[in-house]
Amino acid sequence: MMGLLLLLVAAVFWMALLSSNADAQGALGILTDLSSDKTEASAPAEPAQPAAENAAAGAEEQSRTMEFYVARALKARDVVLQILKSAPDLHETIGATLRSKGGHGDMGWLWATLPGVVVAIGLGLLGYRLVLMWGRRHFAHRYSEGVQPRADKLSYLFLRGLLMLAGLVVFVAIAGLILLFLNRGPVSAHQTAIVILSVTTLFMGLRIVFLNLLVPNVPSHRVFALSDKDALGLYRSLIVGTAVSALALALCNWMDKLGLPKDAHKLALIASALLSCLILTGIAVAYRYAIGALIRGEAGEQAPLWRRVLSRSWHLVAAVYFLAAWAVSSIRILLDLPDATGLVVAPLQALLMAIIAYGLLVLLIDRVLLPRLDTPKVQASLAADIERAEATEGEDDLDPQVTQAQAQAEAADMEAHRSPFRHLLDHGASILACFGGLVILARLWGVSITDGSTYVGGMIEILLIIFLGYMAYKAVEVAIDGRIAKEGPGEEKDEEAEVGGVGESRIATLLPIFRNFLLITIVAIAAMVVLSEMGVNIAPLFAGAGVVGLAIGFGAQTLIRDIFSGAFYLLDDAFRRGEYIDIGSAKGVVEKISIRSMQLRHHRGALTTIPFGEIQHVENFSRDWAMMKLAFRVTYDTDVEKMRKIIKKFGQELLDDEYYGPMFLQPLKSQGILAMEDSAMIARVKFMTKPGKQFELRKVVYAGLQDLFEKNGIKFAHKQVTVRVATGDEEEGPQPGDAAARAAAAGAAAAGALEEAVQDGDDPADQL
Missing domain, CATH: 1.10.287.1260 (Helix Hairpins)
Known part of the structure; x- marks a missing residue:
């Protein structure tokens, strides 16, 4: 949420420019009126002007706008010179105005009003304290030490804030009624009392906001990742700055209510804005590191680049904004333009409202839309359900620790499925809060977006x-x-x-x-x-x-x-x-x-x-089951029944194996002798497995049969090719070249046998 400050400050100058342009159009009548444009839009369209004429018109419009700003600056300078010229006589004029408000031509009415105001505020504060004491007695059960989910933290803070606001309402009611009955002075006395009560109420309201935002007195319920020292120091700085600004605001409001000289009122407003500017700039510089850490978030130095840059330079941006806002406010005050006051503290107001809105949205997400399931309350409910289910099945000796661990695991699993949606809703809530803060800031600048x-x-x-x-x-x-x-x-x-x-x-x-x-x-x-x-x-x-x-x-x-x-x-x-x-x-x-x-x-x-x-x-090949059939060659002297028993026993051993057993759907079986060739008998085994496991088991079966056959004297047969080569007249003995002829004949016979084996599907490359 602290990243909202960059968005608000970046948009301010653009909105100020829009506002200034609007003032320029209304004040000088140089720019074209929008309403007349809409009226003229219904008229027949005129032929398009050449590009050169359009460029000249745009340059002329920019020139007139610049002339307007120069005229405004000169007018502001003249007002300042006029105020400075009359400044030596302002104190006498103010004193005469204050004395004229009393019935006896002195300032006794002011000193007679203050005691009644003090008594009214004191009794109002007493009522405020009584409301808080009543609230602590009735809502203390909602407070518990230790780490709390964010929904519990926000619930506690909002409840405490509402309770304090109720106390503030009681304060205003008591103090207002007492002032109504005790204050019997002139109208100026009533106005003075109302100003003091209003400013006191404003100060107390801001104190409630800062107290529940920074939470310096309850670290376990603090939402922002601030240390106790930083939270307390920032809270005190904001309270002191608020008090000083509230006094300056009370003085300006009091001067306006009493009808004091207009020049004095303008000077007071400008000085009040400057004082607020200096206070906020000082707080920003003093706590730039603490707030910079909030901008970076939990990622720290691993945060995105824009966050790291903003965390190191946000106080400079804030100082530039405060100075620019004070300059704009001063010019508007001098020229009696609308939306002249409050521009300096406008980002702070918008930021506070955005944070409060975001907190409410988060509370809505965690309490209504997606309640958290990893809380102790939910875990206790799940543990009770587990105990009832086990008791129904006849389990009497239940271990509470095992039940609690199972409930925590189930709650964590359910919460893990909800977590992505909660992160998405949190992201949406932050976007809505930023947009709301931007709208509020624009309103404070007098711009409707x-x-x-x-x-x-x-x-x-x-x-x-x-x-x-x-x-x-x-x-x-x-x-x-x-x-x-x-x-x-x-x-x-x-x-x-x-x-x-x-x-x-x-x-x-x-x-x-x-x-x-x-x-x-x-x-x-x-x-x-x-x-x-x-x-x-x-x-x-x-x-x-x-x-x-x-x-x-x-x-x-x-x-x-x-x-x-x-x-x-x-x-x-x-x-x-x-x-x-x-x-x-x-x-x-x-x-x-x-x-x-x-x-x-x-x-x-x-x-x-x-x-x-x-x-x-x-x-x-990956559905339901897979059947694997393996063929091998044995010699003619093999005991087939003995081989069958060996294969059956080996299949049972594989079924009993902890690793290979679960892979089988049907055990290893012998299918006997399938064919008889010149040099061997063809035997085959088969087994059914889960999809994808047949190839791993094939290796195990081949290796196991080789070891078992070797131990039990069963021999594998090798392919043999017998080649008979005619040598002519045997009595003449071997002739030259007979060895080469015999070798060629043997090679041709071997190639033919190999080709026949390949056609029969014995190629090892085709096993997959």
Whole structure:
């Protein structure tokens, strides 16, 4: 909230310029009147002037505006010289005016009024204290030491503030009634008493605000991250500065009520504004580090750049503003212009109102919209529910510590789901509070920024539309991203796993597409409304969009086919993100799904993008279960029954294993001898697993069977190729070149056997 100061100060000079331009138009009549422009707008349009004439008119208008400012400055100088010329006689004029207010021509009426005012204020303060004592007795149960949630802190501070305001009302009622009955002097005496009572009430009201804002006496309920020393010092400085400024304001108001000389009143107002300027500048410089830490926030030196720059230079910006505001106030006072007073303290008033508004919005969020669930009260309720549930199930020996820990875990989990939405609402509340502070500051400067008929008012309406669109955009994003995270895979990706693991849920696959559709819709609607507010006729845009859509429908039939095919594939739940699929032309893990295509990540790393319209069939390896069948070769002297028993026992051992057992859906089984070749018997085993676990278990099964077969004398058979080569006449013995012929024949036979094995599907590269 302290960052609001930069926004308020930056907008002040622009609003002051607008206000000065408005004064210039009304005072000199040089600039064109807006109302006459609207009247003349209905007349037939005249031909456009050449660019040179427009430039000359703009230069002439700027020249006249500059002349107006020079004339205003000269007039202010003349008023100052006139006041200084009459300054030596001001004290005599003031004294004569005060003496003329009494019936005996002296100032006895003033000294007779003060005792009654003191008695009335004293009794009023007594009533104020009694109200506070009554409130402490009846509301002390709401106060507790220790760390409190922000909702409890704000509730306590607002309740204390309302109680103190009730006491202030009692103070005004008692003091006012006593003054009404005790004060029997002239009219000037009544006016003096009213001024003193009004200023005292103003001081007490500001004290209530500062006390509940800085909370120097109750550190556990302090909202701002200030140390006790800084909070107490800043509170005292503001109280002293308020008291001095209130006295100066009382003097000015008193002089105005009594009809003292106008020149004296102007000098008093200028001096009062200068005094407030110096006091606020001194406080800003003295506590620049403490408030700078508030601007940086919890991030500290890791805060964004603009916050760090503002935290180091905010007091310089404030000092420049106070000085400029005092100069503008002085000129307006001298020239009797409206909105002349209060410009120096205007940012402080706007900032206080913005902070109070933000506190109320936060209280509304935490108490009504999204109540916190990690509070002791909610945890106690959850613990009671857990105890009742366990008692119903017959659990008699309940451990209170375990129950409390379970309740805290459940409350923290529920609060974690609400936290993103609360942060979003807090951000929106801060934006609304900043906007409210800007409106208040503009009002204090005499500029209306909420009037929709003006350019500034139109910009404000556009900003409000953008704000609503932004909040809707972030709300959809937070809600759907949270659901996607909740619907993601329940188990983490195993580094040992290869392919075919469990993918995301169906809703987690569809939600990103739905989210993108909603976000695009929100942005499009907000853009259309903004264009409409800017005066753009959006009807042709809708008509053009219809024509473009029709053209796309005729000219991009492939695109339409891809979109509709993808929609039906997703509705049929043919695949989900994270699943391993084979579509014939490509296979891999579904990594990304868009509106017209999807991307498959092959297990060797390649990424393939496939339009939905080109998919003819989908083979999904990640649904429900996976069956793995493993073949191996054994020699002809193998005892098949013994091998079956070994495999069965090994399968039971795998089921009993803590790590591998949960992966099986059906145990490892022997399928006997499937085929008999020239040099070996082909045996096969099978097992059913969860999707994606079959490849990890395949390694374990192969390694285990190798060890068990070796221990039990079962041998694996190796492929052999027998080649018979004719050598001609055996009686003649071997001829030259026979060895090369035999080698070539053996190689050809081996290549043919290998090619046959590949065609039969024995290539190890095809195992995935």
